[in-house]
Amino acid sequence: MLQVQEIQCQYQSDIVVDKVSFHVNDGDICSLLGPSGCGKTTILRAIAGFQPLTHGKVILRDHCLSQPGKLVGPEQRNIGMVFQDYALFPHLSVKDNIRFGLRKQNEREQNSAVKRLLELVRLEGIAHRYPHELSGGQQQRVALARALAPSPDLLLLDEPFSNLDTELRKRLSLEVRDILKELRISAILVTHDQQEAFAFSDQIGLLHGGKLQQWDIPFNLYHEPSNRTVADFIGEGCFLPGVIGSEANTVTTEFGTLMGNRAYHWPPGTPVEILLRPDDIVLSDFGGITATVVEKVFSGSATLYTLSLPTGSRVEALLPSHRNYAINETVQINTEADHLIAFSREELLQGSA
Structure with a gap:
């Protein structure tokens, strides 16, 4: 039309x-x-x-x-x-x-x-x-x-x-x-x-x-x-470093090897950054990694937490507000990312130049 x-x-x-x-x-x-x-x-x-x-x-x-x-x-x-x-x-x-x-x-x-x-x-x-x-x-x-x-x-x-x-x-x-x-x-x-x-x-x-x-x-x-421009502007989220794994649809990160819903076109070992949305981060009763609460924003039914990982990287997690964690408190977390979006670090550097 x-x-x-x-x-x-x-x-x-x-x-x-x-x-x-x-x-x-x-x-x-x-x-x-x-x-x-x-x-x-x-x-x-x-x-x-x-x-x-x-x-x-x-x-x-x-x-x-x-x-x-x-x-x-x-x-x-x-x-x-x-x-x-x-x-x-x-x-x-x-x-x-x-x-x-x-x-x-x-x-x-x-x-x-x-x-x-x-x-x-x-x-x-x-x-x-x-x-x-x-x-x-x-x-x-x-x-x-x-x-x-x-x-x-x-x-x-x-x-x-x-x-x-x-x-x-x-x-x-x-x-x-x-x-x-x-x-x-x-x-x-x-x-x-x-x-x-x-x-x-x-x-x-x-x-x-x-x-x-x-x-x-x-x-x-x-x-x-x-x-990256779209990823930065739309919604909340953080970028986590990783490398392309031995399988074309995997990325190795500090959460372990994550499996994406696509085959990435880069060769194994390529440095990348993956986009993790707040709803990709979940609490883990068993396993997972320890993260420290560094910021929190209460919005009624949910609270948006900024969490520091052992390497110093940060992710965001949107959790039900009845799970009330204090600043500097530690929590066990893992990922459940159905859409694992990756950008090569070389492309990111070129885009920011």
């Missing part, structure tokens, strides 16, 4: 988006995820028609919307957009804000559409209120209804939940996802919050330094990071 083909955007001589490619299928809900300044909002603006390209193409339903020297106007793209600050017209009522994109329809059709959209976003009964009379969550719903009113092919959301408190943000993002799935409207969300991206998206693109590092389903981004 949407094809983004090797797009490049720059401000003056600075390249801020560098040869980024991905596609969005009908009904897919996707996210562009990454730290501030990585280029995700620029990509959204390029898709919307507010940012010209210096290379590549944006194609929607087989129609080229953008390429160097060509820029179809935002109003001609049939793409809806919800901004971070909602951008509601303060002098217009809720009803008139939603009707703004329906000016080509007659009054009866407009009223019918507004009624249907207010029901969809659960705001029946406030059609005559003004934006300043609404809560942040209500304003966000009105902005969504206004963007959905013209039945866009694609909806773009630029950090629309960032001004809301944590609980409302979680609830509203799931409600918006349900609405989009019900209407089968494709969407792209820009966010720096990976938990929000995981809960909201079918596909996620992780950006760093203007480059797309990986475009994948949330499960693969967490368990199958394509490079």
Whole structure:
């Protein structure tokens, strides 16, 4: 449905988006995820028609919307957009804000559409209120209804939940996802919050330094990071040194020889680092190795422990909070890593150079 083909955007001589490619299928809900300044909002603006390209193409339903020297106007793209600050017209009522994109329809059709959209976003009964009379969550719903009113092919959301408190943000993002799935409207969300991206998206693109590092389903981004940048950004975890074992799917570490779920392409004896997530580390009543608690972060149902191993290496473990260990206390641990991701140390050194 949407094809983004090797797009490049720059401000003056600075390249801020560098040869980024991905596609969005009908009904897919996707996210562009990454730290501030990585280029995700620029990509959204390029898709919307507010940012010209210096290379590549944006194609929607087989129609080229953008390429160097060509820029179809935002109003001609049939793409809806919800901004971070909602951008509601303060002098217009809720009803008139939603009707703004329906000016080509007659009054009866407009009223019918507004009624249907207010029901969809659960705001029946406030059609005559003004934006300043609404809560942040209500304003966000009105902005969504206004963007959905013209039945866009694609909806773009630029950090629309960032001004809301944590609980409302979680609830509203799931409600918006349900609405989009019900209407089968494709969407792209820009966010720096990976938990929000995981809960909201079918596909996620992780950006760093203007480059797309990986475009994948949330499960693969967490368990199958394509490079060290993705592994560092997504979730918690630590890297533990090891060497490739005599079998192609084994890595020898201070936990012993660990068996991966893949054959590694390096020869035996190659120095590597393996990614261990907090849920890969488990308590061991028998055997295992002794680790010392050096940090702990309580989060209610679980506690995230940072543990020092005998060699000085560190790992993280997410344990039920009723197992309360003190700083400097020792525990016996082992690994249960179903997805054993390894990076060669030579590649890591080249990546950091």
